[in-house]
Amino acid sequence: MSAQTFLTTGRKIIAIGRNxxxxxxxxxxxxxxxxFFFLKPTSSYLENxxxxxxxRGCEVHHEIELAxxxxxxxxxxxxxxxxxxxxxxxxxxxxxxxDLQLKAKKDSLPWTxxxxxxxxxxISEFIPKNQISDPANxxxxxxxxDQYRQHGNTKDMIFSIPTLxxxxxxxxxxxxxxxxxxxxxxxxxxxxxxxxVTAGIKPEGYQEDLLQLKFDVxxxxxxxxxxx
Amino acid sequence: MSAQTFLTTGRKIIAIGRNxxxxxxxxxxxxxxxxFFFLKPTSSYLENxxxxxxxRGCEVHHEIELAxxxxxxxxxxxxxxxxxxxxxxxxxxxxxxxDLQLKAKKDSLPWTxxxxxxxxxxISEFIPKNQISDPANxxxxxxxxDQYRQHGNTKDMIFSIPTLxxxxxxxxxxxxxxxxxxxxxxxxxxxxxxxxVTAGIKPEGYQEDLLQLKFDVxxxxxxxxxxx
Ligand SMILES: [Mg+2]
Ligand SMILES: [Mg+2]
Ligand SMILES: [Mg+2]
Numbered sequence: 001m002s003a004q005t006f007l008t009t010g011r012k013i014i015a016i017g018r019n020x021x022x023x024x025x026x027x028x029x030x031x032x033x034x035x036f037f038f039l040k041p042t043s044s045y046l047e048n049x050x051x052x053x054x055x056r057g058c059e060v061h062h063e064i065e066l067a068x069x070x071x072x073x074x075x076x077x078x079x080x081x082x083x084x085x086x087x088x089x090x091x092x093x094x095x096x097x098x099d100l101q102l103k104a105k106k107d108s109l110p111w112t113x114x115x116x117x118x119x120x121x122x123i124s125e126f127i128p129k130n131q132i133s134d135p136a137n138x139x140x141x142x143x144x145x146d147q148y149r150q151h152g153n154t155k156d157m158i159f160s161i162p163t164l165x166x167x168x169x170x171x172x173x174x175x176x177x178x179x180x181x182x183x184x185x186x187x188x189x190x191x192x193x194x195x196x197v198t199a200g201i202k203p204e205g206y207q208e209d210l211l212q213l214k215f216d217v218x219x220x221x222x223x224x225x226x227x228x
Numbered sequence: 229m230s231a232q233t234f235l236t237t238g239r240k241i242i243a244i245g246r247n248x249x250x251x252x253x254x255x256x257x258x259x260x261x262x263x264f265f266f267l268k269p270t271s272s273y274l275e276n277x278x279x280x281x282x283x284r285g286c287e288v289h290h291e292i293e294l295a296x297x298x299x300x301x302x303x304x305x306x307x308x309x310x311x312x313x314x315x316x317x318x319x320x321x322x323x324x325x326x327d328l329q330l331k332a333k334k335d336s337l338p339w340t341x342x343x344x345x346x347x348x349x350x351i352s353e354f355i356p357k358n359q360i361s362d363p364a365n366x367x368x369x370x371x372x373x374d375q376y377r378q379h380g381n382t383k384d385m386i387f388s389i390p391t392l393x394x395x396x397x398x399x400x401x402x403x404x405x406x407x408x409x410x411x412x413x414x415x416x417x418x419x420x421x422x423x424x425v426t427a428g429i430k431p432e433g434y435q436e437d438l439l440q441l442k443f444d445v446x447x448x449x450x451x452x453x454x455x456x
Contacts, residue, residue: 011239012269017338038338039267041240043401055399075346076450108333110245110266110340116400118303170452171283172344173271222304224398 001176003071003087004126007047010069010177013040013121014168015094019157019183026186035159035167038111040094040181044121051216053119054193055097057226062191063094063184064142064150064199066135067123068161070180075173082162085174089127091140091201091213094181095120098190100226117224121181122197122215135161137204140185144195152185193219229404231299231315232354235275238297238405241268241349242396243322247385247411254414263387263395266339268322268409272349279444281347282421285454286325290419291412292370292378292427294363295320295351296389298408303401310390313402317355319368319429319441322409323348326418328454345452349409350425350443363389365432368413372423380413421447 001009014037018024021031046052054060071087094115101114132138141151159167164180191197195217200209229237242265246252249259274280282288299315322343329342360366369379387395392408419425423445428437 012271036337036341038340039269039344041267041400043240043403105336108336109264111338112266113264113399116267118399118401170450171341171346172269173346175271222398 003069003176006069006126006177006179007045010042010179011175013042013179013181015040015115015181016164016183019159020152020185021158022186023184023188031158035164037168038115040121041116044116044118046119046122048124048213050119051218052095052122052197053218053220055117055220055224055226058097059099059190061096061098061188062142062149062197063096063188064140065092065094065181065184066138066140066154067092068180068182069126070174070176070178073173073175075169077165077169079162079166082165085165086129087176088129089132089135090124091199091211092121092123092181093142093199094184122213124211124213127210131210132203134204139202142197142199144191144197149189150185150187156185157183191217193217231297231404234297234354234405234407235273238270238407239403241270241407241409243268243343243409244392244411247387248380248413249386250414251412251416259386263392265396266343268349269344272344272346274347274350276352276441278347279446280323280350280425281446281448283325283345283448283452283454285456287327287418289324289326289416290370290377290425291322291324291416292368293320293322293409293412294366294368294382296408296410297354298402298404298406301401301403303397305393305397307390307394310393313393314357315404316357317360317363318352319427319439320349320351320409321370321427322412350441352439352441355438359438360431362432367430370425370427372419372425377417378413378415384413385411419445421445
């Protein structure tokens with residue numbers, strides 16, 4: 001087990017909701033008073049270059065997010081010590097079947113299906129911790145068919161990464177290879193079969209992106225059908 | 229990776245909601261028209277003999293459930309072939325911070341925290357598949373301080389295990405060591421520090437329980453506080 005092998009050995013993905021106020025507002029949600037989160041299954045990981053699948057009948061939104069990869073087991077981690085538990089980072093997309101999520105919210109049901117389809121967590125290779133000196137000053141962007149959709153900076157997070165680690169680890173212990181998706185800036189919108197999704201990450205001090213991602217979008221063959 | 233080692237190598241726990249009509253009714257919920265589910269983190273597993281921790285300020289309910297352990301990777305598994313993907317079983321308790329869950333439902337937020345605290349998935353050792361010839365006819369029971377709280381039979385499930393496997397695998401692929409908690413019969417109620425929780429499982433044809441579980445209940449020291 002190591003943080004580097006999180007894609008194949010990590011056991012949970014914790015995704016933070018509404019951690020950028022402009023994003024909370026664009027979906028008509030209140031800005032949260034304390035962090036909240038949901039789980040995505042590790043079976044939803046999709047490596048760079050893969051094909052994002054749109055489930056039948058679903059409207060799927062992209063959410064570009066900085067991922068924190070846990071490097072050390074911990075519980076009740078104080079924010080002041082959180083940095084020791086960070087093993088590295090990754091660039092990820094928290095794909096969301098928005099129509100299913102809205103229905104789940106209306107019915108007071110779990111968000112799980114809407115967030116957990118296969119291919120719904122496209123993610124980069126492991127980024128060693130020393131390549132991002134300040135995770136609170138990182139530009140992240142996503143384009144669809146070469147048009148910018150989201151272009152934000154982690155400095156606009158409502159709850160900092162140390163605060164998120166403190167909060168989550170007060171509820172569930174963090175283990176090596178666990179991933180925290182830290183929330184998305186404004187600009188979420190839908191993708192469709194035939195689209196090309198690209199994304200990049202540029203930490204403070206870099207002249208160019210540290211890495212970029214590219215994914216095709218295809219229709220899922222078979223599987224779940226969202227009947228309206 | 230094998231089904232037998234699910235406690236340490238499994239990567240997801242899929243928990244089915246409201247799969248017994250008498251239980252749906254006791255919480256004033258509608259009986260579902262199709263299955264729904266949420267994820268619990270594998271970090272919430274607690275082995276037999278361990279101590280269940282009550283998070284500060286939380287009202288915690290027991291839900292006794294038959295767990296299915298996946299033995300073969302699969303996607304879009306038809307109900308007619310689901311049995312091939314079952315590697316074995318376990319007896320489990322889906323612990324729930326009911327007050328937090330009710331608040332999450334009221335606010336249309338994820339159930340994740342209410343279901344995901346450390347120690348919130350007490351579970352037995354692996355039960356080999358051949359020890360339960362008919363998973364649709366299994367008695368499960370739970371006692372608190374030697375008083376019966378729940379005593380149901382899997383024959384009263386609304387959605388059968390093959391139907392659950394078909395549904396879940398149409399959304400997220402199933403992998404060896406994944407666990408499906410199949411829902412709880414009526415009788416959920418709260419536990420407190422000092423209680424002793426025991427549980428058992430008796431498949432059709434057995435004269436005595438196949439196995440029993442025993443857990444102490446203690447107050448969580450530190451960690452999350454539910455402020456009302
Ligand atoms: Mg997100
Ligand atoms: Mg349950
Ligand atoms: Mg108490």
